[in-house]
Amino acid sequence: MHHTPDPGHSAQIPLRTGGDLLQLVSPEGERISHPEFDIWVKDIGDEHLCSLYEDMTVIRRIDAEATALQRQGELALWPPLLGQEAAQIGSSRSLRDDDFVFPSYRESGVAYVRGAHLSEIARVWRGNASYGWDPLRINLATPQIIIGSQSLHATGYAMGVQLDGANTAVLAYFGDGATSEGDVNEAMVFAASYQAPVVFFCQNNHWAISEPVRVQSHVQLADRPSGFGIPSMRVDGNDVLAVMAATRVALDRARKGGGPTFIEAVTYRMGPHTTADDPTRYRDPIELEDWAAKDPILRLHKLLEAKGLLTEDMEARVKSKADAVAAELRASCIDMPDPQPLDVFNHVYSTPNSWIERQKDHYSRYLNSFNQPVEEGAL
Amino acid sequence: MTATMIKEFRLPDLGEGLTESEILSWKVAVGDTVTLNQVIAEVETAKAVVELPSPFAGVVAELHEQPGTVVEVGKPIVSFEVDDAGSSNGGGVSDTRDRSAAGPAGNQSAGNHSSGDRAVVETSTKGSPSTAGAEAVGAPAKREPNLVGYGAVVEHSGRPTRRARGQVQDVKSASSEAPALSEPAAARQAEGDVSERPRSTPPVRKLARDLGINLELVRGTGPGGLITREDVQNFSGATEAPSETQVSAARGERETRTPIKGVRKFTAAAMVQSAFTAPHVTEFLTVDVTATMELLARLKGNKAFDGYKLTPLTIAAKAVLVALRNNPSLNSRWDEASQEIVQFNYVNLGIAAATPRGLTVPNIKDADRLTLRELSTALTELTDTARAGKTSPSELSGGTISITNIGVFGIDAGTPILNPGEAAIVALGAVRKAPWVVNDQLAVRQVMSLSLSFDHRLVDGEQGSRFLADLGAILADPAMVMTMI
Known part of the structure; x- marks a missing residue:
């Protein structure tokens, strides 16, 4: 993971609530100077920028390949992340290895950065397992399907970190729709009360399935946390540098005992909610065009081009990396063994348990009854 | 020169529990070379129009389904000729049903076990809800969509489909x-x-x-x-x-889909309209029709009826026409638009006919004016024309009351639904030998059940009952006609 610099003390900067949209790179790829936030990304050099570009390109490729695999019947479902690459890469690349992350179901890019194997990312969506990876290996909880619940898990984990006296930070990902859920609001109450070291990272992608964000909140989402006494920042979620700056501020505050922070990363879900959704039924195509012009990868591409970093060699390298990752995802997905019915009992307890063994025995006999000679009877 | 093999692409479940999709268009033709993930078709599901990316790199060998076809999940839609080496698909697309039985805890590192020697390899079995998993029994479980793209109505598949458990079927x-x-x-x-x-x-x-x-x-x-x-x-x-x-x-097919059109569509609309506008009441009466059957036998032996086809329906139709004379309200119509009750002073007698195209109810115009022989001829013509599928629209409209002869199927009674716009319908049951009390003695008699449905807006229980009783009286003793005309 990448080391976070210590450019200033987060306690000395004002506890912002929402406010202006923080932007460090314009949609045209120009670096915008910001008196307050520049310092938080000043260590990010050319090579670092190129690696961010590579990660964003790779996770877009993962997303495209997984979508294709779903259309080919190899995945049961896939929640696309198209358009949210800067929000996911900028935030996850700001984390330390020992930080703990609680994602929703759309953070496949975060999983990639945290070190989940591609087969682990695909496994749940193929329907082969109820979990993808060992959460303790990569400090990334398994994807939460229930909207916003992971914010409670994150807050609880953060309270535990406090009790341990560690300087680990915790980050919960959720979407705009989740801010309307009770769980997220309860999590903010507890996080504020205990000043827990947790960052609420909200990717406002504008659509809670078919529900536009504007009908859910009459104020900007970044203004909601102020009611809980939680400082917040509103950042351009398609600007990887702005996302990094805001996330670093929030993580730093968490480590230093400054309590929770809410980040609203304003981005856009360019694809459907999941592969089972048809956004053309509820979304104006013009809106999609507007956001295509603010594309996070295109923006970084322009910045790198202006800086003269976008060599043919570099582009070829990124492309071959993305192709290799896509091929690995495909291969690992297609060759994945099917789980067997009795596997469902395997991970209920970490140690042998007589009650589970009994259920397993019953289920095993039940399964056998399908193939038994008819005279055996099935009652 | 590498050997090639044929690989099938089966229609996957494209959206969480769908059982079918319609092929809208093919973006490739037989003989085209396609790359992995190249869009090959546009498909419409109950939820969305989606593009299908090719799961293989190769040459299109066959398109199994035409645009406009609704295809069941799991059916092959296209075949590809691909290199036997299996390198074209980016790492071993193989028979997905042939996976090892290792549990999920096993190591899933990307293997490359292309199934070299198999001639046909199928893909896309994963995530199929497969109608196979659903039982063909039970009323369709309808779900109301709650959010766009979610909770699609489950169609014609018994109960909500479950993903197939591979080996169980x-x-x-x-x-x-x-x-x-x-x-x-x-x-x-x-x-x-x-x-x-x-x-x-x-x-x-x-x-x-x-x-x-x-x-x-x-x-x-x-x-x-x-x-x-x-x-x-x-x-x-x-x-x-x-x-x-x-x-x-x-x-063969686990289910067959037929577009709702033609007679079926018309019948459905008519039945729904009738059932949900006219409050139906159905009454039953079981009658000893021995006398009618004897009459029928006598008439058949009568020279005047040579060449005429006489059946219990002929007599029953005549009896209905006679019984209507004293119970005209059963031959009327509720005119909702003009808020009037139309009393018909003629009878266009509808006869429900099972035809190759489905149920039709052609009617005999002015049947009340016909003699028994004319009625017999009209009935024969009507059924022959209907069975030949040549019934004209005018013969299907303007009916004032109907008979459905469910007895020919061996059925005794039912609750018939009114032909829309009519006040009554009589269902004739099968004529059966049955024990019957005659003069306080048990005797074997020929018995038939009559079922009468009527529109309770137009016909009260009294009128309906009187009509049915009259009809029964005639069939029990045809001489009773003398008292009614």
Whole structure:
């Protein structure tokens, strides 16, 4: 993971609530100077920028390949992340290895950065397992399907970190729709009360399935946390540098005992909610065009081009990396063994348990009854 | 030169529990070379129009389905000729059903076990809800969509579909021992008004499904009416051996989709309209029709009726016409638009006819003016024309009352639905020999049940009952006509 610099003390900067949209790179790829936030990304050099570009390109490729695999019947479902690459890469690349992350179901890019194997990312969506990876290996909880619940898990984990006296930070990902859920609001109450070291990272992608964000909140989402006494920042979620700056501020505050922070990363879900959704039924195509012009990868591409970093060699390298990752995802997905019915009992307890063994025995006999000679009877 | 092999692409479940999709268009043609993930087709599901990316790199060998076709999930839609090396698909697309049995804890590192020597390899079995997993029994479970793209209405698939559990479905083992549906069972199934799911156990349900038996028709002998394996087997044994064609029909497609059009569409609309506008009341009367049957026999021997086709329907039709004279309200119409009741002073007698195209109810114009012989001729012409599918629209409109002769199917009684715009319909049951009390003695008589449905807006119970009683009186003793005309 990448080391976070210590450019200033987060306690000395004002506890912002929402406010202006923080932007460090314009949609045209120009670096915008910001008196307050520049310092938080000043260590990010050319090579670092190129690696961010590579990660964003790779996770877009993962997303495209997984979508294709779903259309080919190899995945049961896939929640696309198209358009949210800067929000996911900028935030996850700001984390330390020992930080703990609680994602929703759309953070496949975060999983990639945290070190989940591609087969682990695909496994749940193929329907082969109820979990993808060992959460303790990569400090990334398994994807939460229930909207916003992971914010409670994150807050609880953060309270535990406090009790341990560690300087680990915790980050919960959720979407705009989740801010309307009770769980997220309860999590903010507890996080504020205990000043827990947790960052609420909200990717406002504008659509809670078919529900536009504007009908859910009459104020900007970044203004909601102020009611809980939680400082917040509103950042351009398609600007990887702005996302990094805001996330670093929030993580730093968490480590230093400054309590929770809410980040609203304003981005856009360019694809459907999941592969089972048809956004053309509820979304104006013009809106999609507007956001295509603010594309996070295109923006970084322009910045790198202006800086003269976008060599043919570099582009070829990124492309071959993305192709290799896509091929690995495909291969690992297609060759994945099917789980067997009795596997469902395997991970209920970490140690042998007589009650589970009994259920397993019953289920095993039940399964056998399908193939038994008819005279055996099935009652 | 590398050897090539044919790989099939089967239609996947494109959106969480769909059973079918419509091919909108092909973006490739036979002979085209395609790359991995190249868009090959546009497909519409109940949820969305989506593009299908090719799962292989190769040459399109065959397009199995035409644009506009609705295809079941799991059916092959396109075949590709691909390099045998399997390198074209980016790492070993292979027979997905042939995976090892290792658990999820196993190591999934990207292997490259392309199944070299298999001629046909299928893909896209993953995530298919597969109609195979759903039982063909039970009323469709309708779900209201709650969010766009979610909760699509489950169509025609018994109950909500479950993802198939790969190995459980074993159609083959059933075929060796399983008689398919016999005709009566099939007929009963078709019209079966299925309500609550019969109680049974999953293995027995599976057995029934394999045997093609509708559990609704099986009587349970277990505790609380539970259907046991034995019940299913007994039922299966009781049904007669199927013919070859029935077997193939039962074994082939698991379901057949027919566009709702033509007579079926018209019938459905008419029945729905009728059933939900006119409050129906149905009354039954069982009558000793021995005298009518004797009359029929006498008339058949009468030279005046040579060449005329006389059946119980002929007499019953005449009896209906006679009974209407004193009960005209059954020959009327509710005119909602003008808020008037139309009393017809003529009778256009509709006869429900089962035709190859479905149910039609052509009517005999001014039937009340016809003699018995004319009526007999009209009935014969009407049914012949209907069976030939040549009934003209004018013959189908303007009916004032109808008869449905369910007796020809061996049925006794029913609750017929009114032909829209009419006030009454009479269902004639089968004529059967039955024990009957005559002069306080038990005798074997020919008995028939009459079912009369009427529109309660127009006809009160009294009028309906009088009409039915009159009709019954005529059929019990045709001489009663003397008292009615």
